[in-house]
Amino acid sequence: MAEQTTGEDLSGLVQNLVARAQMAARQMANLSTTIKNDALKRMAEALEAEEGALTAVNARDLARARENGLSSAMIDRLRLTPKRIGDMACGLREIAALPDPIGEVTRMWRRPNGLEIGTMRVPLGVIAFIYESRPNVTADAAGLCLKSGNAVILRGGSEALHSNLALRELLAKAAAAAGVPEDALQMVPVTDRRVIFELLKQDKYVDLVVARGGEQFIRTVVDHSRIPVIKHDKGLCHTYVDAEADLPLAANVAFNAKVQRPSVCNAMETLLVHRAIAACFLPSFCERLRGAGVEIRGCPETCELVPWASAATEADWETEYLDLILSIKIVGSLDEALEHIARYGSRLSDSIITTNYHTARRFLREVDSAAVFINASTRFTDGNEFGFGAELGISTQKLHVRGPMGLESLTSLKYIIYGEGQVRT
Amino acid sequence: MAEQTTGEDLSGLVQNLVARAQMAARQMANLSTTIKNDALKRMAEALEAEEGALTAVNARDLARARENGLSSAMIDRLRLTPKRIGDMACGLREIAALPDPIGEVTRMWRRPNGLEIGTMRVPLGVIAFIYESRPNVTADAAGLCLKSGNAVILRGGSEALHSNLALRELLAKAAAAAGVPEDALQMVPVTDRRVIFELLKQDKYVDLVVARGGEQFIRTVVDHSRIPVIKHDKGLCHTYVDAEADLPLAANVAFNAKVQRPSVCNAMETLLVHRAIAACFLPSFCERLRGAGVEIRGCPETCELVPWASAATEADWETEYLDLILSIKIVGSLDEALEHIARYGSRLSDSIITTNYHTARRFLREVDSAAVFINASTRFTDGNEFGFGAELGISTQKLHVRGPMGLESLTSLKYIIYGEGQVRT
Numbered sequence: 093m094a095e096q097t098t099g100e101d102l103s104g105l106v107q108n109l110v111a112r113a114q115m116a117a118r119q120m121a122n123l124s125t126t127i128k129n130d131a132l133k134r135m136a137e138a139l140e141a142e143e144g145a146l147t148a149v150n151a152r153d154l155a156r157a158r159e160n161g162l163s164s165a166m167i168d169r170l171r172l173t174p175k176r177i178g179d180m181a182c183g184l185r186e187i188a189a190l191p192d193p194i195g196e197v198t199r200m201w202r203r204p205n206g207l208e209i210g211t212m213r214v215p216l217g218v219i220a221f222i223y224e225s226r227p228n229v230t231a232d233a234a235g236l237c238l239k240s241g242n243a244v245i246l247r248g249g250s251e252a253l254h255s256n257l258a259l260r261e262l263l264a265k266a267a268a269a270a271g272v273p274e275d276a277l278q279m280v281p282v283t284d285r286r287v288i289f290e291l292l293k294q295d296k297y298v299d300l301v302v303a304r305g306g307e308q309f310i311r312t313v314v315d316h317s318r319i320p321v322i323k324h325d326k327g328l329c330h331t332y333v334d335a336e337a338d339l340p341l342a343a344n345v346a347f348n349a350k351v352q353r354p355s356v357c358n359a360m361e362t363l364l365v366h367r368a369i370a371a372c373f374l375p376s377f378c379e380r381l382r383g384a385g386v387e388i389r390g391c392p393e394t395c396e397l398v399p400w401a402s403a404a405t406e407a408d409w410e411t412e413y414l415d416l417i418l419s420i421k422i423v424g425s426l427d428e429a430l431e432h433i434a435r436y437g438s439r440l441s442d443s444i445i446t447t448n449y450h451t452a453r454r455f456l457r458e459v460d461s462a463a464v465f466i467n468a469s470t471r472f473t474d475g476n477e478f479g480f481g482a483e484l485g486i487s488t489q490k491l492h493v494r495g496p497m498g499l500e501s502l503t504s505l506k507y508i509i510y511g512e513g514q515v516r517t
Numbered sequence: 518m519a520e521q522t523t524g525e526d527l528s529g530l531v532q533n534l535v536a537r538a539q540m541a542a543r544q545m546a547n548l549s550t551t552i553k554n555d556a557l558k559r560m561a562e563a564l565e566a567e568e569g570a571l572t573a574v575n576a577r578d579l580a581r582a583r584e585n586g587l588s589s590a591m592i593d594r595l596r597l598t599p600k601r602i603g604d605m606a607c608g609l610r611e612i613a614a615l616p617d618p619i620g621e622v623t624r625m626w627r628r629p630n631g632l633e634i635g636t637m638r639v640p641l642g643v644i645a646f647i648y649e650s651r652p653n654v655t656a657d658a659a660g661l662c663l664k665s666g667n668a669v670i671l672r673g674g675s676e677a678l679h680s681n682l683a684l685r686e687l688l689a690k691a692a693a694a695a696g697v698p699e700d701a702l703q704m705v706p707v708t709d710r711r712v713i714f715e716l717l718k719q720d721k722y723v724d725l726v727v728a729r730g731g732e733q734f735i736r737t738v739v740d741h742s743r744i745p746v747i748k749h750d751k752g753l754c755h756t757y758v759d760a761e762a763d764l765p766l767a768a769n770v771a772f773n774a775k776v777q778r779p780s781v782c783n784a785m786e787t788l789l790v791h792r793a794i795a796a797c798f799l800p801s802f803c804e805r806l807r808g809a810g811v812e813i814r815g816c817p818e819t820c821e822l823v824p825w826a827s828a829a830t831e832a833d834w835e836t837e838y839l840d841l842i843l844s845i846k847i848v849g850s851l852d853e854a855l856e857h858i859a860r861y862g863s864r865l866s867d868s869i870i871t872t873n874y875h876t877a878r879r880f881l882r883e884v885d886s887a888a889v890f891i892n893a894s895t896r897f898t899d900g901n902e903f904g905f906g907a908e909l910g911i912s913t914q915k916l917h918v919r920g921p922m923g924l925e926s927l928t929s930l931k932y933i934i935y936g937e938g939q940v941r942t
Contacts, residue, residue, distance in 0.1 A: 118859065122883060195882070201904065207893060209903055214885065216915050295739070299915050314720070318739055320746070320916040341938040348940035434543065456933050457620070458547060460639065468632060468936025477941065478634055478932070479626065490641050490724050490929040491745040492917040504915040507903070508881050511893025513766040515773035516902070 099286060106290040109245055109278050110297035113218045116275035117243040121215050123272065125192040128239055131270035132188035136181035138266035139231065143177050149258040150227065157251050165355070169226045170251055180231035186481040187235040193499045194241045197508070208510040213503045215241035217299035220291050221484065222313065224305055225249030230259045232482040234277050238267060240502035243276040245298070247291065250283035257281060292317040302497070304485045322492060322501075324485035327357025328412045328438040329470040332429040332455070334446035335368035341467065342445040343377045348469040349443065351384045355414050357486060358441045358463075358473040362409060362419045364429045367393070370422045374398055378420075386416045393422040409436040426451055430458055437461065440488055440495075441473040462487065462495035524711060531715040534670055534703050535722035538643045541700035542668040546640050548697065550617040553664055556695035557613035561606035563691035564656065568602045574683040575652065582676050590780070594651045595676055605656035611906040612660040618924045619666045622933070633935040638928045640666035642724035645716050646909065647738065649730055650674030655684045657907035659702050663692060665927035668701040670723070672716065675708035682706060717742040727922070729910045747917060747926075749910035752782030753837045753863040754895040757854040757880070759871035760793035766892065767870040768802045773894040774868065776809045780839050782911060783866045783888075783898040787834060787844045789854045792818070795847045799823055803845075811841045818847040834861040851876055855883055862886065865913055865920075866898040887912065887920035 139146070150172040157167050193213050200210035219242050221233050230248060237244035248256040260279035268274045280287055292301065295318040303313045304324040314321050331349050333342045349360035365374060370393065378388055378398045388394070388401035389408045395401050401420070408419040409432070423429045433442055443465035444455040452466045463473040473495055475483025480498025487493045493501035564571070575597040582592050618638050625635035644667050646658050655673060662669035673681040685704035693699045705712050717726065720743040728738045729749040739746050756774050758767045774785035790799060795818065803813055803823045813819070813826035814833045820826050826845070833844040834857070848854045858867055868890035869880040877891045888898040898920055900908025905923025912918045918926035 118885075121885065203902070203904055207897065207902075212881075217885075314743055320914065338938070344940055345936075345938060352941055456637075460543075460546065460642075461931065463932040463934060465934045466936060468934055468939040469941050471941040472632065472934065472936075472939065473932070477628070477632075479628060489745065492929075494929050495932050504917075504919050506886065507888040507898070507920050509888060509890045509893055509897065511770075511891060511897075513763070513770060514893040514897070515769055516777055516894050516896040 102282065102284060102287050103290050105282070106280075106287060106294065109280065110218065110291070110294045112275040113243040113245050113278055114297045116273040117215070117217045119273045120238075120241045120243055120276050121194070123241060127271045128192065128241070129188040131238060131267040131272045132184045132235055134266040134270050135231070135235065135263045136184040136188075138262050139177050139181045139184070142262055143174055146177060146255070146258055146262070147172055147174070150255045152254050153252055160251075162251065166225065166251070169224075170255070172227055172255055176228050180228050183232055183482045184235045187239050187499075190239065190481050190499060192239065193503050198505065205514050206512065207514050210508045211505040212508050213500075214506050216502055216504055218243045218245065218297055219502065220245045220247065220298045220301045220319070222247045222288060222301065222303045222305070223249070223485070225251045227252045227255040227259060230256050231263065233484055234260075234263045236482055236484050236499060236502060238272060238276065240499045242502055243278070245278045245280065245291070247280040247288060253283055288313070289316055292319060295319045302485050320492075322485070322487050322497070323489050324357075325488050326412050326438045327359070327440040327486075327488070328362070328410070328436065329358060329360050329441045329443075330362045330364055330433050330437055331360050331443045331445065331470060332364040332423075332433070333366060333369065333373060334426065334444060334448060334451055335366040336448040336451065337366075337369065337445040338447055339369065339373050342373065343380065345443065345445055345467065345469050346377070347380060347384070349471055350381065350386060350418050351416070352469070352471055354416050356471075357412075357488075358471050359414070360418070360443075360470050361411065361413055362421065362432075362436070364432060365394075365420065365422050366429075367422050367424050370394075371397055374420070381418060384416070386418055388418055388420060390420045391422055394420045412438070426454060430455070433459055433461075438488065440486070441465070441470040443468060443470050527707065527709060527712050528715050530707070531705075531712060531719065534705065535643065535716070535719045537700040538668040538670050538703055539722045541698040542640070542642045544698045545663075545666045545668055545701050546619070548666060552696045553617065553666070554613040556663060556692040556697045557609045557660055559691040559695050560656070560660065560688045561609040561613075563687050564602050564606040564609070567687055568599055571602060571680070571683055571687070572597055572599070575680045577679045578677055585676075587676065591650065591676070594649075595680070597652055597680060601653050605653050608657055608907045609660045612664050612924075615664065615906050615924060617664065618928050623930065630939050631937065632939050635933045636930040637933050638925075639931050641927055641929055643668045643670065643722055644927065645670045645672065645723045645726045645744070647672045647713060647726065647728045647730070648674065648910070650676045652677045652680040652684060655681050655704075656688065658909055659685075659688050661907055661909050661924060661927060663697060663701065665924045667927055668703070670703045670705065670716070672705040672713060678708055713738070714741055717744060720744045727910050745917075747910070747912050747922070748914050749782075750913050751837050751863045752784070752865040752911075752913070753787070753835070753861065754783055754785050754866045754868075755787045755789055755858050755862055756785050756868045756870065756895060757789040757848075757858070758791060758794065758798060759851065759869060759873065759876055760791040761873040761876065762791075762794065762870040763872055764794065764798050767798065768805065770868065770870060770892065770894050771802070772805060772809070774896055775806065775811060775843050776841070777894070777896055779841050781896075782837075782913075783896050784839070785843070785895050786836065786838055787846065787857075787861070789857060790819075790845065790847050791854075792847050792849050795819075796822055799845070806843060809841070811843055813843055813845060815845045816847055819845045837863070851879060855880070858884055858886075863913065865911070866890070866895040868893060868895050
């Protein structure tokens, strides 16, 4: 199989992929909504029809993962079950049901010289998507890129190679039956990591790289890319329980933010508690956390209130645990909380629990994060939860898009100008 | 003066600049519109009040430019005249009159679980702006970044160093009198080019690099940057005169696109003419171009109609002349014109001249350029002409913004979410 490819082959292989994707992108930009939605429905049907074949191919990836000694958590992420395949089909149908972003004229104005200038939403062109080992992401990415009129080159986790190639084949063929160019959905067919570096050089062909993964991996991608990159990396999220908070509500929301799925980027890592309610709130809340197996690392005041907590070090405020560990700091004011979040946060997802109108407004305005919550769990920073049907990732940078990346984030606006002979003087 | 700085000094100097800019950016994000507009008006007044001092400092740059043998075109661009200083002041007052983009909630929707999710416009943070030798750009950049709530680090052309430092001093002090942090407007005080590479490493501090300049220079910036870059480089613009065109209108618009200011990115470089009207249109139109000193390089058919034209080579279709030279190609159909533009264009500014509704609509939809015109000059792709008051540059890429970069292009959208205790299940 292609895994024995040499460096030179890799370069040719990538050249071929990107050139074909660019050709397909031009056709994609002009596809009607009817064709795109028909393709999405056919893709959903194909997934359901081929459920057995897909789980059989997936079994090969799973067997290899076991041989290679991957953790059970990794193996679970890699697994395609009938339920997961059903969810993928469901996701594609949801994308079909969303409005087509392409061609929307978001505004139009008239200039003194009579020119009418409008902004029209258009596809980006060719998107390269580099992601981790969950094959179900493949269908979401294919669906979002198709609906937004883009061609996409997928590069999933190497452990999922066979599952991903089978998925690509199935989805591209189903889309082709509706009139979508098959080259608009490509999958890099090799696991060799050098292929990523080849891909990152193709700025003549690729308009955007979306990269999901750990901080170190993403830094490598950014350092090597000539193509604009949107990163999906670190999430160090805070919940701040204000002096004027509904404490049972605070306990529920903060518990959810930490415990419901601790391994993801929008889980809470640090809890900030106003001194005025700390003694009343923390002992019982921490007891509840302990019951869920959460380890507490607290500031000195926290440790006084929760004797079984260990002492937090400076490093704790900077650490994305992605685990059942929580750092807790008691603060004297909203300003101190804002200062802590500005200093240590990753600017992804932060929440305040308060009943005070003015405090809520200041937090909303002054916290510089992709998603700022009042009285809700940080865990909601997610494309599905926001109503986008699916997401390509969660942008942890500010340019182009912040937070969950739905259809609109895969588009750009071009200017369209209606004249009647105007010249510049 | 600082020009003798060593490599180590440069690194420290840049570290200091970016750290101070980041501190200032946090304050900038929370400034009221009143303070920002007051600052812009004071900046305009200061320019007018210090006109004499500015032209005196500018004279030093001009003298040095003459010593170094710069072209008269370059020297003209470098010059600050009372008229140009007045225009800069005028530009700042126009920016003051524009609505403040920050804090705008562009939309808000309710989810089934009762969460209300909105998108709020926020500043990008710290912008590094690398540009060429026109000191009047300095005031535009300072004004746009201030109004959009960003801190900015300016790095103008080295020939304009003294003028730019004087402008920065004047503008930052005037803004400070209104309550704007002085560190929000920084100017790199050295001409050493290594400082650019230092700047491009500061991804912890700088959120966006906007780079204006030649294609080679921009490629170097992109290759070395860890920070997202918006490029303003090549413009290879087309005008297509359709078979069903108002020919006198076509001649006026195309003449303007080529001749009014040939040295800029939105000037026309290639004229495409439908075969059906070529014999009727080209001879007299080319005569008019000849009268303005334009050299013609034509396809074989063009050369038959215009005997004094020279023969275009393949390289001509790919060349941004930035000069009084025009390549002309006769095409047999709209499709052939679209194909030519897709193959050779730089996707900046392209125009069709036609009276046919269907042809106009197809051109508008299918040409993948930042600005697509019907019956108007490509020269209008410009922030002032679009009504943005000024522009930081003209984006020649698709991510984040295409075309003229006004206030909105210097912002991002964050999600704000109002809950009442929602947790994720």
